[in-house]
């Protein structure tokens with residue numbers, strides 16, 4: 001385990017926890033299996049399938065962040081992380097396969113930090129299409145509240161262009177289903 005990774009991830013996340021340890025080991029797996037170095041642009045793209053503690057390790061360590069558009073949230077609720085290396089044209093999915101064992105939280109966290117990555121994850125090459133570069137959308141003014149929103153989030157209701165807040169059939173699915 002990369003100790004430097006663990007320290008950096010803890011500083012970013014604000015506490016140590018088993019979930020963060022899983023995220024740190026995902027980053028170890030990316031380095032080990034994909035030969036990736038931390039990405040300072042959009043060469044590395046990650047799809048995370050949960051929004052728990054481990055995602056903070058990925059944002060802190062491997063250069064995939066929501067702000068840069070190379071971290072995509074796919075809400076399946078799975079402990080799975082897929083990385084695309086645009087330069088190498090390679091994609092791998094890391095699925096955390098361990099069940100919560102009958103062990104103290106601290107001991108489990110230490111186990112997660114020490115175990116070989118193959119013991120923790122199913123590491124598979126996948127043939128998924130590489131997500132397109134983050135797009136900048138034009139802004140549209142909502143005809144009800146007057147606030148401006150990205151064009152791809154605007155709906156048409158009674159002939160008016162409206163934002164998701166003003167759209168009456170609004171449901172969480174509209175936002176969460178949005179795989180860029």
Ligand SMILES: [Zn+2]
Nearest residue numbers: 017019020053
């Ligand atoms: Zn945590």
Ligand SMILES: [Zn+2]
Nearest residue numbers: 142145163166
């Ligand atoms: Zn509105």
